[in-house]
Amino acid sequence: RSMAQSKGHQQTANVDRWSESKASHKPSERRQTRQPRQGFREQTANEDRWSASKTSQKPPQGFRVRCNKLIAACTTVSELQQLVQRYGSKMDQGHLAACIIKLAKLQDASQQQRDSRFQLLQQLWQLLQPKLQQCRSRELANPIWAVCKLKPQCLASNVTTGDRTWHSVVLQQLVDRFIQQLSSDKPQHISMVLHSTAAVGYQLSKEQVQQLLVHLLQNPNNAAPQAFSNGLWAAAKMQHKLEPELLQQLVHTFVAKLQAAKHVETQAVVNVLWAVATMGRYVTAVPQLVDVVLKQLQTRELKPQDVSNTLWAMATMGQRLPDHQLQQLLCGLLAVLDKATPQHIANSLWAVRSAGQQIEESQLQQLLSAFVGMKGTATPQNIANTLRG
Numbered sequence: 001r002s003m004a005q006s007k008g009h010q011q012t013a014n015v016d017r018w019s020e021s022k023a024s025h026k027p028s029e030r031r032q033t034r035q036p037r038q039g040f041r042e043q044t045a046n047e048d049r050w051s052a053s054k055t056s057q058k059p060p061q062g063f064r065v066r067c068n069k070l071i072a073a074c075t076t077v078s079e080l081q082q083l084v085q086r087y088g089s090k091m092d093q094g095h096l097a098a099c100i101i102k103l104a105k106l107q108d109a110s111q112q113q114r115d116s117r118f119q120l121l122q123q124l125w126q127l128l129q130p131k132l133q134q135c136r137s138r139e140l141a142n143p144i145w146a147v148c149k150l151k152p153q154c155l156a157s158n159v160t161t162g163d164r165t166w167h168s169v170v171l172q173q174l175v176d177r178f179i180q181q182l183s184s185d186k187p188q189h190i191s192m193v194l195h196s197t198a199a200v201g202y203q204l205s206k207e208q209v210q211q212l213l214v215h216l217l218q219n220p221n222n223a224a225p226q227a228f229s230n231g232l233w234a235a236a237k238m239q240h241k242l243e244p245e246l247l248q249q250l251v252h253t254f255v256a257k258l259q260a261a262k263h264v265e266t267q268a269v270v271n272v273l274w275a276v277a278t279m280g281r282y283v284t285a286v287p288q289l290v291d292v293v294l295k296q297l298q299t300r301e302l303k304p305q306d307v308s309n310t311l312w313a314m315a316t317m318g319q320r321l322p323d324h325q326l327q328q329l330l331c332g333l334l335a336v337l338d339k340a341t342p343q344h345i346a347n348s349l350w351a352v353r354s355a356g357q358q359i360e361e362s363q364l365q366q367l368l369s370a371f372v373g374m375k376g377t378a379t380p381q382n383i384a385n386t387l388r389g
Contacts, residue, residue: 067091071098077106077116084123093131097139100124104146121150125170132177140178141189147171148196171202179208182215187223190216191230198234206240213242213250220253225261228254229268236275244281251276251283258292266296270306270313277313286319294325297332304340307333308347315351326352330363337370342378345371346385353388 067087074080080102084091091099103120128135128143151167178185178193190212197204204212213231216223228250235242242250254272258264269292276283293310296302307329314321321329333340333348345367352359359367371378371386378386 064092064095067095068098071095071102074102074106077103077113077120080106081116081120084120084127088123088127091127093128093135093139096124096128096131097135097143100128100143100146104149117150121147122166129173132173135177137178137181137185137189140174141185141192144171144174144178144193145196147174148200148202151200168202171197175204175208179211182211185215187216187219187227191223191227194234195230198237203238209235209238209240210242210246213246217246217249217253220257223257225254225257226265226268228257229265229271232275233271236278241279241281247276247279247281248283248285251285251289255285255288264292264296266293266302266306269293269296270309273313274309277316282317282319286314286317290314290321290325294328297328301336302332304333304336304344307336308340308344308351311351312347315354320355320357323357326357330359334363334366337366340370342371342374342382342386346378346382350385350388 070083070087071080074083080099084099088096100121103117103124106117132140147167147170175193175197178189194204194209194212213235216227216231232242232247232250232254251272258269269289273286273289273293276286290310293302293306297307311321311326311329330348330352333344349359349367368386371382375383
């Protein structure tokens with residue numbers, strides 16, 4: 001009883017002390033202080049004094065990591081502009097490369113944002129250009145990819161009027177530096193450079209392409225099948241006819257990689273077939289590539305383009321498919337006919353006809369009916385190829 005009375009007196013004393021205080025918190029509650037969550041502006045405030053200085057002193061401890069986080073946190077071109085305005089002169093080549101990549105990934109699409117995007121890209125290039133000799137392969141390959149990705153948007157910018165060769169000049173300097181330090185380049189970086197430049201129509205010389213592909217062959221253990229597929233596709237896209245021995249080595253290495261791979265991308269295989277045919281060549285591994293495509297067809301639907309390009313490549317190389325393989329491919333095309341374009345149908349019909357082979361009447365009717373249904377989007381070349389088929 002005496003203990004209960006003592007506890008009651010203590011509670012009363014606590015209440016009295018609270019009532020006499022000027023605090024607004026509830027009795028028996030502890031005041032909790034929480035640090036506000038830092039937003040974009042708060043994140044950048046810590047290094048402002050250092051960035052404003054004109055000295056070449058080392059950056060504050062942890063700045064490099066923090067700067068990467070600030071770049072990753074940007075969600076608009078405007079935010080990235082603010083960050084570059086504050087810290088651009090203090091960023092190293094890794095930060096500048098990351099900014100260019102981030103700029104390519106931001107999705108602002110208005111005309112004003114296209115203009116701002118191009119202006120920021122020019123600013124970043126002016127900062128990165130003096131540091132090119134310090135760049136590693138990744139810090140060159142990623143900006144090459146980004147500049148290629150940004151090219152269509154920047155060409156639509158009002159700022160680019162009268163300066164439409166800017167991208168080519170920048171790409172030339174980046175690619176030249178990339179090739180100069182090939183010894184440290186990883187296969188995926190070589191693949192990225194070849195594929196991204198070819199995709200936007202930037203033309204590397206045949207010597208440059210072959211130099212990059214030879215280096216790819218020298219490091220096959222670290223390369224994925226996609227790296228060889230991208231390289232061959234890019235060479236063909238740039239209309240380079242590789243030397244027969246080099247082409248043979250690349251395709252055979254690609255096939256060996258496929259056999260060891262856990263997952264096979266059908267498009268990668270078809271792109272190799274397309275590249276060999278586009279170069280006007282033939283390699284002994286072609287039948288193995290066709291077998292891989294047909295094996296994929298047994299387990300899942302293929303894209304109409306994959307079937308069409310396989311048929312086109314074999315016909316262009318002057319190769320006649322066995323009848324059962326031809327039937328498998330045609331059935332595969334008919335299974336996805338609702339996703340096909342006039343070009344897919346026209347190229348397939350042309351390929352079968354060029355190889356001197358026949359299509360079953362029922363299959364031909366289905367293909368022609370589908371083509372007539374989409375004739376409004378067919379080109380004169382599509383129509384001509386269909387009639388020839």
